[in-house]
Amino acid sequence: xxxxxxxxxxxxxxxxxxxxxxxxxxxxxxxxxxxxxxxxxxxxxxxxxxxxxxxxxxxxxxxxxxxxxxxxxxxxxxxxxxxxxxxxxxxxxxxxxxxxxxxxxxxxxxxxxxxxxxxxxxxxxxxxxxxxxxxxxxxxxxxxxxxxxxxxxxxxxxxxxxxxxxxxxxxxxxxxxxxxxxxxxxxxxxxxxxxxxxxxxxxxxxxxxxxxxxxxxxxxxxxxxxxxxxxxxxxxxxxxxxxxxxxxx
Amino acid sequence: xxxxxxxxxxxxxxxxxxxxxxxxxxxxxxxxxxxxxxxxxxxxxxxxxxxxxxxxxxxxxxxxxxxxxxxxxxxxxxxxxxxxxxxxxxxxxxxxxxxxxxxxxxxxxxxxxxxxxxxxxxxxxxxxxxxxxxxxxxxxxxxxxxxxxxxxxxxxxxxxxxxxxxxxxxxxxxxxxxxxxxxxxxxxxxxxxxxxxxxxxxxxxxxxxxxxxxxxxxxxxxxxxxxxxxxxxxxxxxxxxxxxxxxxxxxxxxxxxxxxxxxxxxxxxxxxxxxxxxxxxxxxxxxxxxxxxxxxxxxxxxxxxxxxxxxxxxxxxxxxxxxxxxxxxxxxxxxxxxxxxxxxxxxxxxxxxxxxxxxxxxxxxxxxxxxxxxxxxxxxxxxxxxxxxxxxxxxxxxxxxxxxxxxxxxxxxxxxxxxxxxxxxxxxxxxxxxxxxxxxxxxxxxxxxxxxxxxxxxxxxxxxxxxxxxxxxxxxxxxxxxxxxxxxxxxxxxxxxxxxxxxxxxxxxxxxxxxxxxxxxxxxxxxxxxxxxxxxxxxxxxxxxxxxxxxxxxxxxxxxxxxxxxxxxxxxxxxxxxxxxxxxxxxxxxxxxxxx
Ligand SMILES: Cc1cc2nc3c(=O)[nH]c(=O)nc-3n(C[C@H](O)[C@H](O)[C@H](O)COP(=O)(O)OP(=O)(O)OC[C@H]3O[C@@H](n4cnc5c(N)ncnc54)[C@H](O)[C@@H]3O)c2cc1C
Numbered sequence: 001x002x003x004x005x006x007x008x009x010x011x012x013x014x015x016x017x018x019x020x021x022x023x024x025x026x027x028x029x030x031x032x033x034x035x036x037x038x039x040x041x042x043x044x045x046x047x048x049x050x051x052x053x054x055x056x057x058x059x060x061x062x063x064x065x066x067x068x069x070x071x072x073x074x075x076x077x078x079x080x081x082x083x084x085x086x087x088x089x090x091x092x093x094x095x096x097x098x099x100x101x102x103x104x105x106x107x108x109x110x111x112x113x114x115x116x117x118x119x120x121x122x123x124x125x126x127x128x129x130x131x132x133x134x135x136x137x138x139x140x141x142x143x144x145x146x147x148x149x150x151x152x153x154x155x156x157x158x159x160x161x162x163x164x165x166x167x168x169x170x171x172x173x174x175x176x177x178x179x180x181x182x183x184x185x186x187x188x189x190x191x192x193x194x195x196x197x198x199x200x201x202x203x204x205x206x207x208x209x210x211x212x213x214x215x216x217x218x219x220x221x222x223x224x225x226x227x228x229x230x231x232x233x234x235x236x237x238x239x240x241x242x243x244x245x246x247x248x249x
Numbered sequence: 250x251x252x253x254x255x256x257x258x259x260x261x262x263x264x265x266x267x268x269x270x271x272x273x274x275x276x277x278x279x280x281x282x283x284x285x286x287x288x289x290x291x292x293x294x295x296x297x298x299x300x301x302x303x304x305x306x307x308x309x310x311x312x313x314x315x316x317x318x319x320x321x322x323x324x325x326x327x328x329x330x331x332x333x334x335x336x337x338x339x340x341x342x343x344x345x346x347x348x349x350x351x352x353x354x355x356x357x358x359x360x361x362x363x364x365x366x367x368x369x370x371x372x373x374x375x376x377x378x379x380x381x382x383x384x385x386x387x388x389x390x391x392x393x394x395x396x397x398x399x400x401x402x403x404x405x406x407x408x409x410x411x412x413x414x415x416x417x418x419x420x421x422x423x424x425x426x427x428x429x430x431x432x433x434x435x436x437x438x439x440x441x442x443x444x445x446x447x448x449x450x451x452x453x454x455x456x457x458x459x460x461x462x463x464x465x466x467x468x469x470x471x472x473x474x475x476x477x478x479x480x481x482x483x484x485x486x487x488x489x490x491x492x493x494x495x496x497x498x499x500x501x502x503x504x505x506x507x508x509x510x511x512x513x514x515x516x517x518x519x520x521x522x523x524x525x526x527x528x529x530x531x532x533x534x535x536x537x538x539x540x541x542x543x544x545x546x547x548x549x550x551x552x553x554x555x556x557x558x559x560x561x562x563x564x565x566x567x568x569x570x571x572x573x574x575x576x577x578x579x580x581x582x583x584x585x586x587x588x589x590x591x592x593x594x595x596x597x598x599x600x601x602x603x604x605x606x607x608x609x610x611x612x613x614x615x616x617x618x619x620x621x622x623x624x625x626x627x628x629x630x631x632x633x634x635x636x637x638x639x640x641x642x643x644x645x646x647x648x649x650x651x652x653x654x655x656x657x658x659x660x661x662x663x664x665x666x667x668x669x670x671x672x673x674x675x676x677x678x679x680x681x682x683x684x685x686x687x688x689x690x691x692x693x694x695x696x697x698x699x700x701x702x703x704x705x706x707x708x709x710x711x712x713x714x715x716x717x718x719x720x721x722x723x724x725x726x727x728x729x730x731x732x733x734x735x736x737x738x739x740x741x742x743x744x745x746x747x748x749x750x751x752x753x754x755x756x757x758x759x760x761x762x763x764x765x766x767x768x769x770x771x772x773x774x775x776x777x778x779x780x781x782x783x784x785x786x787x788x789x790x791x792x793x794x795x796x797x798x799x800x801x802x803x804x805x806x807x808x809x810x811x812x813x814x815x816x817x818x819x820x821x822x823x824x825x826x827x828x829x830x831x832x833x834x835x836x837x838x839x840x841x842x843x844x845x
Contacts, residue, residue, distance in 0.1 A: 014253070030800045032257075034291075070284060077288065186292050188337040192350055195285060 001054055003046040004110035005080065006061045006101055007039040009071040010121040023219040026121070035071045037183075038116025040078070041176040044183040045146060046114055047079035054148065057081050059108060063092050063100055069199060076194035077186035083199035084108075088211050096204070096211045098130035103207025105135060110171065112153075117142050117175040128175035139173040140166050143180050252302040252559055254294035254363045257802055258607070260287050265793045266786050267614035269355045269621070277625040278353060286356060289341075293360050296336055300329050301367035308370045308509030309678050313450070315501045320449040320511045326371060330404075330452040333364075339375060339404035343382050347398035353625070354544070355617035361548050362610070365555035369682045370509020372555070374407055374447045376548045381408025381457055384541035388476070388529040396484050397457055407453045410541060411442040411460040411515060419695050421535065422470045426462035426517065428477055428525065437522030438462055438479055438496075441514065444689070448513030449481070449498035456481040458496060459541065460517065460525060461534050468532065476534030477525035479517065496523040506681030542690065543643055544620065549690040550646035551613045553654030553683070557606040560661030560679040564602060567665055567676075568595055589664075597816070598664050602657045604813040607790075607806075608783025609650035615786060616642040637712045641704045642782075644696035648772075649779025651686035652693060658683040697771035700778070701756055702764070710757050717753070720746055720785040727788050732795050734811050738788050741814035745781040745821045752777055755829045769832035777824040784818045 011017060012032040020027045035043075049055035060075035062068040063086040072083035086100055105113060118125035132139035140155035144163065147154040153168040158177050186194070204211045232238045242248045264270040264283060273281040304325045311323040333339070342357035343349025357379070365372030382401050385393060400406040417423040426440025438460055442448075449456065458479040467473030483491035500514035517523040529537040572586040579587070589595045619642060622635025658679040662669035669676045687693040705713050724746060727739030752774055756767050791810035794803035838845070 030802060070288070073284070073288060077292070185295050185332075185336060187335060188289065188292070188341060188350060190337075191285070191288050191292055192280070194288075195280060195282075 001049070001112060002057045002059070002108065002110040003049060003055045004059050004061060004101075004105065004108060004113045005039070005042045005046050005075065006063070006097070006113070006115050006127070007043060007071050007075050008036040008116070008119045008121075009033050009062060009064050009068045010036045010119050013037055013120060019220050019222050023221060025217065025220050033067070033070075035074050036116050036119045036121075038118060038120070038176055038178070039075075040116075040183040041178070041180050042114040042116050042174075043075045043078050043080060044181045045143075045174075045176060046112075047184075048181065049112075049146075050079065050081075055112075059084065059110065061086065061101065061104055063088060063097055063204075065089055072199055073194050074186065076197045076199075077191045078184060079190065080197075082197055084202060085199055086202045086204060086207070088204055090211050091213065092204070092211045093213055093215055094124045094126040095130055095214070096209055097127050098134055099209045100204055100207050100211075101127070101131050102134045103209065105131075112170065112172055112174065114174045114176055117177050128173050132173040135171075135173070137171050137173050138168040139175075140168050141175040142177040143174050144177050145180065146174060252298055252305075252367050252562060254290065254297050254366065255558060256287070256290045256294050258610070259290055259359045259362070261790065261793075261802075261806070262607070262611050262614050262786075263355055263359060263618075266611050266790045267355060267618045269353060269614075269618050272353065272618065272621055272625060276627055277351065278621075281352065281356075289352070289356060290359060290363075292336075293338065293363050296332065296338070297363040297367035300332055301364060301371055304329055304371065304509070305368040306675060306678065308368060309506075309682075310508070312508035313501060313511035315449075315498060315511075319451065320498055320501065320513065322450050322452055322511065323370075323509050326509065327452050329368075329371065330374070333375070334404035337403070338364075339378060339382075340402050342379070343398075343402040344386060347382075347386070347394065348402045353618070353621045355614055355621050358547065358551055358614060358617040362551050362555045362558070362613075365552045366559045368509065369552060369556060370507045372552065373507065373510045374450070374452065375404075376545065376552075377410060377447055378404065378406075378408040379548070380410060380541040380545040381459055383544050384459060384476075384528065384537055385478070387540045388537040389478070390526075390528075393478055393526060393528065396486075396488060397478070397480075400455070400488075401457060405453060406455040406457055407447060407450070408457045408459065409445055409448050410538065410545070411445050411448075411458055412538065413442060413444045414440065415443055419692060421461070421474065424461055424463065424471075424474055426460065428462040428464055428475060428527075429522070430464070431524075434526065436462075436464075436477060436525050436527065437518065438477055438525045439518030439522050441516055443514050444502065445498075445513045445515045446510055446689075448511065448515045450511055454482075455484070455490060458515070459528065459538070461538060462525075464531055471535050473532055474534045475531050476528040476537045478528050479523050479525035483524060494523050495520045505684055506678070507685055543639070546643050546647040546690050546696070547613060547616050547620070549686055550609070550616070550648075550650035553650035553652070553686050554606060554610045554613055556654045556679050556683045556686070557602065557609065557650075557657035560658040560676065560683075561599075561602040561606055563676055563679070564661040564664040565590075565599060567668075567674075568599060571666075571668075595664060598660050600809070600812045601816065602660050604787065604809045604817060605653045605657055605783070607809055608787055608813060608817070609646075609653045609779075611786030611790070612642065612779065612782055613646045613650055616646040634715075637707055638716065640707060641700075641712050641716060644700040644704060645775060645779050645782060647690065648687065648693040648696040648700075648775050649783070651683075652776070652779075654683040654686050655680075693775075694772060697775040698768060700775050701767050701771040702760065705753065705756055706760060710753075713753055716782075717746060717749060720781065723785050723788050723792070726792055730792065730795065734807055735788075735791060735795055738784075738791055738810050738814040741818040742781070742784045742788050745784050745818045748821045748825050749778060749781045752825055752828045763831070766831040769835050770828040770830060773824045773827040777821045777828055780817060780821045780824070784813060784821075787813050 012034040018027045046058040058080040060080040061084045115128040142157045145156035308323040340349045345351045428436040498513040499516045502512040568590040575587045576591045619639035626632035665676045668674045724739045724742040727735040787810040794806035797803045
């Protein structure tokens with residue numbers, strides 16, 4: 001079984017995000033970037049499948065600027081076998097990412113694609129679902145457990161108020177949720193080995209995709225500053241304050 | 250408050266300031282590229298921040314305990330150590346022949362900074378193992394290397410160094426431990442060693458003790474000391490573990506700090522003798538131990554950087570949260586206050602912490618790169634130059650950085666106000682932990698003597714003069730860069746170098762004729778040297794930083810170098826008088842008079 005895992009380079013989760021003064025987006029200049037945490041979980045799951053003898057090869061794909069190679073290297077250091085970089089200096093929207101991935105899936109013929117459920121930069125939560133639709137494959141989103149039942153996948157997913165288990169036909173699209181696993185730290189020897197693993201370089205055009213944006217961003221703003229709080233003396237005062245603030249009727 | 254390794258700063262200092270860039274990408278380090286350096290630092294930073302740092306406070310609180318079957322480390326240390334071993338971190342700088350990754354010592358020094366900033370009580374263990382690996386690699390027999398190195402490199406086994414005895418601390422002449430040859434190539438070791446760091450613990454299945462002892466017919470003094478390898482569990486020829494050796498921890502010290510690190514009284518030979526094998530030649534043990542100690546001294550200096558960095562991160566976070574007072578001239582509603590970071594005196598403290606930490610980090614990393622040049626330089630001349638530079642810098646890296654560790658940790662307490670004195674905050678722990686650093690691995694007083702009496706005379710003064718000339722070049726570059734801030738930095742550095750020149754000439758002229766006068770000024774001289782060298786390295790960073798615009802990180806390098814030039818470098822001049830005052834004043838009173 002071959003597993004494909006798309007990994008995205010995003011602003012590191014520890015970085016305090018600043019919005020550009022012209023409100024066109026987030027300031028990325030000299031900001032620390034790392035792998036999208038949900039994608040780390042996806043890679044971890046794929047590597048575990050390989051270690052368990054279920055997967056034979058794990059391929060990590062990243063679509064983005066040249067430095068996305070670093071993100072692929074992180075995946076390789078965690079245990080992926082090889083990488084594919086689809087280079088684009090422009091922002092690639094989820095639908096275009098899904099189209100490029102479709103091209104890669106057709107070329108690579110994986111049995112399973114594991115994606116992060118969403119990227120922590122734009123929180124779109126669309127790519128996996130769009131890819132499944134484009135390919136006409138089964139999909140299991142927000143996975144918290146992946147098991148195998150013969151040639152089918154038993155997938156536990158987190159839904160409001162509980163867990164749902166799906167039986168899915170292969171090939172399948174899976175998107176990883178937070179509790180699927182706890183990603184490992186790469187070991188030093190594996191970081192060294194990752195340097196020697198191959199990374200193919202491609203462009204969106206290789207897959208016949210035009211990455212021109214279809215969505216227009218009107219503006220990006222900081223969340224409103226939190227106002228200083230006050231201490232209320234009684235429940236009555238609390239209720240009246242909440243009414244004043246228009247929070248309750 | 251958790252710890253985040255300053256990865257970008259570490260990479261910057263390694264490559265742009267300490268000179269690792271000149272070794273990377275060729276020769277023995279052909280595979281070393283900037284992205285690899287960063288990947289290694291990043292991954293280590295996760296382990297340091299997420300696994301080791303959370304155990305710092307609990308390790309301090311709980312400490313290590315001696316139980317009937319040996320020493321138990323604080324809760325979580327075993328598991329954390331296992332993860333450290335799984336990560337292969339012990340293998341970083343070791344030779345590929347024994348399972349090492351063959352990466353530069355300089356990179357390993359940055360990693361050691363991380364482990365120790367995250368958790369000094371924990372970080373001591375990897376430091377001692379690294380020293381053991383170095384000593385065995387340099388002086389071990391083929392058999393010793395084959396049996397012990399792979400396990401030490403992987404971290405499955407750990408190392409210790411056993412010099413100190415109750416009557417032999419700074420002065421090893423008085424060392425008493427005995428080693429009697431058994432005729433089969435082994436020796437029976439007997440004696441008591443004190444203050445042995447990680448002398449026993451439960452994190453690894455075996456411990457490899459390097460022990461200094463005397464043969465029966467050995468000459469008196471340090472010329473009669475040999476080095477022995479004494480394992481906790483004997484090791485069979487096939488590598489499997491045998492009987493428990495007669496080497497035991499019989500007591501743990503109660504300490505001011507580093508409670509997570511067991512400091513053991515070790516008893517060798519209570520039941521007849523501990524079996525050991527000789528490392529290197531008979532009676533040449535001290536030289537072998539010094540291979541280990543020189544790098545260990547650098548790493549203790551690095552611990553000073555580590556604790557300073559940790560204290561700084563903690564203090565900075567507090568200074569931006571704690572509200573008291575307001576900026577001069579600012580009107581606020583009654584009861585409203587600003588964070589203390591707005592006050593000039595708090596800024597002075599923060600900048601002092603930051604700039605001294607960076608200065609000492611640069612000195613330590615430059616020392617490490619010099620050792621890398623000594624081992625991996627392309628030509629014999631480059632290797633010799635690297636060794637000489639390392640020899641010169643080692644006592645400075647050790648003393649200056651550990652004094653800075655204490656001072657910065659102390660300022661960190663101060664920034665917290667009353668809360669700094671309260672254990673709950675955590676700032677006090679760094680202060681307590683830092684205090685050992687100027688003492689062990691050769692006290693800072695001993696380091697100063699080493700600098701003045703052994704390092705200044707190297708090459709008849711050529712080694713120190715060569716370094717000063719290099720620093721002059723930095724000053725000239727900064728002055729000539731047509732950049733206001735760099736010009737100021739360059740001028741301050743030149744002034745510091747004038748002072749260093751004077752003090753150095755004074756020392757060199759009197760070393761033979763008036764040694765006592767030189768010894769009397771050795772400590773202020775070392776501080777003066779460190780202060781100026783720190784200015785040189787910060788200026789090197791500033792030269793790189795000034796080229797880029799709009800990068801907050803690089804802007805901070807420039808601002809920090811400028812602060813150091815204005816607030817720290819001028820202090821060198823004040824050290825000239827004490828460094829060159831001679832011994833007479835110090836002996837104006839006899840021992841009795843000192844009590845009068
Ligand atoms: C927590 C801890 C861990 C340690 N770990 C180890 C370890 O793992 N292995 C090991 O072997 N040792 C270890 N030590 C011992 C440590 O290295 C010694 O304590 C140190 O070398 C100083 O020796 P001493 O304590 O006998 O002090 P002394 O030598 O008695 O020194 C007392 C004072 O006199 C000064 N002094 C001494 N001689 C001179 C001189 N000639 N000129 C000027 N000043 C002088 C010193 O600078 C110092 O200020 C450890 C100690 C501690 C506290």
